[in-house]
Amino acid sequence: MPAPKEFKWAGKLKGWKELAEISPGAIVPDVPTSPEYLTGDWRSERPIWNEGRCTHCLLCWLYCPEDAILLEITEKTVKMIGIDYDYCKGCGICVRACPPKVHALEMVPEEG
Amino acid sequence: MAKRKTTRVALTGNEAMALAMKQINPDVVAAYPITPATEIVQLFSKYVADGEVDTEFVPVESEHSAMSACVGAAAAGARVMTGTASQGLALMHEILYIASALRLPITMCVVNRALSAPINIHCDHSDTMGSRDAGWIQIYTENVQEAYASVIVAVKSAEKANLPALVTTDGFVLSHGMEAVEIFDDEDVREFLGERKPLYNLLDIDNPITIGPLDLQDYFFEHKRAQIEAVFESKKHIYDAHREFEEFFGVKLPVFVEPYRLDDAEYAIVVMGSSAGTGKDAVDVMRDERGIKVGLLRMRIFRPFPFEEIQKYLSKVKYLAVMDRADSLNTMGGPLATEIARALYHLSERPIIHNFVYGLGGRDVPLENFYEVIEKMQWIAAGNTPERMVDYVGVRE
Ligand code: SF4
Ligand code: SF4
Numbered sequence: 001m002p003a004p005k006e007f008k009w010a011g012k013l014k015g016w017k018e019l020a021e022i023s024p025g026a027i028v029p030d031v032p033t034s035p036e037y038l039t040g041d042w043r044s045e046r047p048i049w050n051e052g053r054c055t056h057c058l059l060c061w062l063y064c065p066e067d068a069i070l071l072e073i074t075e076k077t078v079k080m081i082g083i084d085y086d087y088c089k090g091c092g093i094c095v096r097a098c099p100p101k102v103h104a105l106e107m108v109p110e111e112g
Numbered sequence: 113m114a115k116r117k118t119t120r121v122a123l124t125g126n127e128a129m130a131l132a133m134k135q136i137n138p139d140v141v142a143a144y145p146i147t148p149a150t151e152i153v154q155l156f157s158k159y160v161a162d163g164e165v166d167t168e169f170v171p172v173e174s175e176h177s178a179m180s181a182c183v184g185a186a187a188a189g190a191r192v193m194t195g196t197a198s199q200g201l202a203l204m205h206e207i208l209y210i211a212s213a214l215r216l217p218i219t220m221c222v223v224n225r226a227l228s229a230p231i232n233i234h235c236d237h238s239d240t241m242g243s244r245d246a247g248w249i250q251i252y253t254e255n256v257q258e259a260y261a262s263v264i265v266a267v268k269s270a271e272k273a274n275l276p277a278l279v280t281t282d283g284f285v286l287s288h289g290m291e292a293v294e295i296f297d298d299e300d301v302r303e304f305l306g307e308r309k310p311l312y313n314l315l316d317i318d319n320p321i322t323i324g325p326l327d328l329q330d331y332f333f334e335h336k337r338a339q340i341e342a343v344f345e346s347k348k349h350i351y352d353a354h355r356e357f358e359e360f361f362g363v364k365l366p367v368f369v370e371p372y373r374l375d376d377a378e379y380a381i382v383v384m385g386s387s388a389g390t391g392k393d394a395v396d397v398m399r400d401e402r403g404i405k406v407g408l409l410r411m412r413i414f415r416p417f418p419f420e421e422i423q424k425y426l427s428k429v430k431y432l433a434v435m436d437r438a439d440s441l442n443t444m445g446g447p448l449a450t451e452i453a454r455a456l457y458h459l460s461e462r463p464i465i466h467n468f469v470y471g472l473g474g475r476d477v478p479l480e481n482f483y484e485v486i487e488k489m490q491w492i493a494a495g496n497t498p499e500r501m502v503d504y505v506g507v508r509e
Contacts, residue, residue: 013330020338024274024311025215026331028322 039066043090045107049083053104056080060094060105069094115362118294125256125286128293129195129221129279130155132263134165135301138219139190142170142181146200147233148283149223153195175200179207179218186216187323189313191267191305194218197283198225198239205243208276212247213339214323215311217270217277220248221263224385224437225283226473234474235283237385237437240414241447247339249277249346250415252384254370256281256291258412261365264296265357267305272349274311275342282386284474296361304360347416366410368418371425373399374407379489380429380463381408382452385437387470387477394482406486411448419455427456431489432463435505437471445469445502466492467502481505 014022022029056079061069068088072081083094090110098105123131129152133141141160143153160169168185172178175196186192196204201222211218226232227239240250251266253259262279270277281287312321327335347368354367372392374380383391388410398404409425411418426432436446444450445467456462468485471477484505492498 014334016334016337016341019331019334020341023335024338025323026213026325026327026335027312028325029312029319031320031322033322 038086039089040068040084040086043085043088043110045090045092045109046085047083047088047090047092047094047105048108049080050104050106053102054080055099055102055104057099057102059097059099063093063097065089065091065093116300116360117297118363119297120292120294122290123256123260123293123295124151124288124290125259125281126151126223126288127155128256128260128295129263129281130159131295132260132301133193133195133221134159135296135298136191136193136219136264136267136305137165137298137302138167138193140168140170140182140185140192141194142172142178142185142192143194143196144172144175144178144200146175146197148225148287149195149197149200149221151287152221152223156195175203176207179204179211182218183207183211183214183216184314186211186218186310187214187312187314189308189310189315191271191308192216192218193220193267195221195223197223198227198233201239201243202227205246208243208246208248210324211276213336215274215339215342217267217274217308219263219267219270220276220278222278222280223283223287224252224280230473232473233283235285235385235437236472236474237280238439238472240278240280241438241440243278244415244447247275247343248415249273249275249350249413251277251279251413252411253279253281253286254386254388254410254412256286256289257293258365259286260293260295261357261361261363264301264304265353265365268353268357269346269350271305271308272353273342273346275346280385285386294363300361304357343416347418350413350416366412368411368413369421369425370410370412372408372410374409374425374429377405377407378430379404379406379433379486379493380426380431381406381433381435381482381485382411382426382448383408383435384411384414384448387435387437390477390479391435391482394479394486397479398483398486404486404490414448417451417455419451422452422455423459426452426463427459427461429463431493432456432465433468433485433489434465435468435470435485437469439469439472439502443500449502464492466498468505469502470505472507475506477506
């Protein structure tokens with residue numbers, strides 16, 4: 001995952017005069033901005049991965065809308081190695097995608 | 113003043129606008145045909161087919177798509193033009209706002225035609241008046257010569273202001289009326305306009321940007337305010353573009369307004385488009401044969417609204433007749449009168465204003481319409497109060 005760079009739009013909200021310079025026509029100049037946006041804090045439930053049960057079929061990776069399934073890619077193999085909780089928004093799609101007989105993913109409520 | 117070579121040719125308004133487009137040689141034209149503007153893009157597509165321009169011509173399935181394609185191409189840095197009328201302009205409506213908010217200087221030739229219903233193909237200004245708050249520069253022309261020149265200067269104005277611009281001719285009166293027109297050489301037009309310098313470029317892959325993002329409570333207002341300021345500033349850019357046009361070609365064009373015999377006028381008429389020609393003749397008759405001190409102000413640019421010029425020329429007249437070729441269906445008449453009243457209201461010296469809606473759906477606009485307007489103003493001057501804020505001229509009771 002790329003280290004979150006300094007986000008130009010963070011902090012004090014900008015006034016229109018500065019926007020007229022840096023963002024004419026309401027463009028967003030410093031893209032991509034999605035790495036700066038941690039969708040993990042939307043979560044009310046989190047998927048838990050059971051490494052022992054996982055067959056590394058990568059269905060969860062294919063379906064995850066946030067690209068939050070972490071992979072280890074070598075020349076010969078691609079393996080599921082965990083979940084990126086900075087971006088996992090807790091939608092549970094991966095849990096549905098994981099084959100029922102394998103059942104390597106499970107949703108649990110977030111605490112606190 | 114370096115006077116450039118001109119050639120005199122006979123052209124209709126549509127032919128003149130198509131020829132201006134050919135000389136401008138835009139990068140992209142996306143268009144859909146509609147009466148009475150069809151010929152503009154039809155003739156232009158022939159220039160494309162004959163290899164007389166380098167333009168990418170995008171034939172689309174609707175005006176909504178035409179303006180959408182224009183927005184995409186302009187965001188990619190292209191010089192973009194199109195043409196339409198009436199219902200076609202109405203179908204573009206939502207994309208018109210996007211073009212201006214994205215600060216894309218698209219130039220559009222519009223032939224004014226009444227909006228349905230009832231269905232009609234002839235002139236009034238209801239179509240472009242419906243687009244008046246879309247953030248486009250709006251130029252209304254009086255004759256074919258001016259329409260031709262205005263298309264060229266509109267591209268310059270739009271690109272200086274980074275706002276889209278539309279140039280109109282009155283449907284059939286100008287679009288299909290033939291006049292002797294002095295045209296410039298292709299090379300001169302291209303040299304005058306030079307290359308477009310975009311504010312940003314979608315295709316600059318070294319500096320990627322997002323265009324048209326969601327903008328909510330925290331930033332929408334600031335972005336809109338910046339766009340509004342661009343409209344405030346556009347007035348200066350429009351003046352500059354016209355001055356450069358005049359210096360380059362040696363041809364003078366009125367900019368926002370054109371005063372006619374207003375110097376000592378007690379009565380004044382405001383009118384836009386081709387009817388101004390008839391209005392000037394009517395002023396001559398009323399002044400020279402009837403001794404009425406009447407003048408006329410033709411509004412050429414309606415957006416941005418020339419309130420300073422209105423104040424300069426009209427605050428001293430006593431009775432002001434504003435003629436609208438569209439009705440706002442608001443019980444007060446047309447948009448021109450409402451906005452002129454706003455421009456003058458706070459001045460200590462200002463005329464009594466009455467509104468006249470005329471010429472809807474291509475109803476002929478004879479000299480008598482103007483005599484009737486001034487007779488009504490004289491009736492008001494005699495101390496009478498009109499029943500309503502607006503009268504309708506040239507309609508059967
Ligand atoms: S819960 Fe949703 S966002 Fe999180 S890893 Fe699963 S599919 Fe991706
Ligand atoms: S879908 Fe289930 S089995 Fe397949 S890789 Fe993901 S966690 Fe492992």
